[in-house]
Amino acid sequence: MLVTSDRDTSAGRLDHPPKRAWFFNPYLQIGVSVLLNAAAQIFIKIGTGHTTDQSLFSISSLTSGAMWLGIVAMVVALVSWLYALKSIPLTIAFTLAASTQVIVPLGCWIFLGEQISLLRWGGILLVTLGILLVAQPLAKVEERL
């Protein structure tokens, strides 16, 4: 099961040959998916702010460029996500994707000017710790390759 041949940059896939380009590492693709999803959330929030329309499904927000950017980011994130799911168990993938919960509040703080209280920072820290706990054994597997 463990492939020890070439210690190249791609490392880290148990069930695919290590010759695949590093970009196709499924864990990297989870990262791509997480970043794009976080960006999508922020774009969509900006997009919904561009309209006063409160009707169902908010059609008028589709005139906003930010909304469309958000939708495109979401679609690309989905492709990366589906690719990663080919080889990573859903439980692991989804837990790693919880890093979105850290990135989105940070993004709201930086780009949208929303406030983060001290207690909320504590919660963000806990989420980060939980993710590290799950991710650490995965990193060890990667090192062994």
Added chain:
Amino acid sequence: MNPLYFLLLLVSNGSSIAGQVFFKRGMGDTVQMAGWQRASWVGTGIAAKALSFFCWILLLYRFELSYIYPFEALDPIFVALAAALFLREKLNFRLLLGISIICAGIAIVSIT
């Protein structure tokens, strides 16, 4: 948060979790199945995700993103249970501990 918005949040999260299970069911490379079968699992997943997305948009009009987003992070525990139940994925202590800490962190973020 009034009951209507809470229901909207439940529908948004529930269909999102179901969507993930459908995605994995269609994409998993350990299961043999025809291309059209994979496509229908993924398609159903996308439909579930679309429902989740529209509910989410409605919620975004009412609340700040950093306030409602954390609710979605309670999902890891439900996804883990759904994956164990429907996809026969194995859970271990470390994984459950990590997920619990994540959910605790989210709970704190949600009430602040």
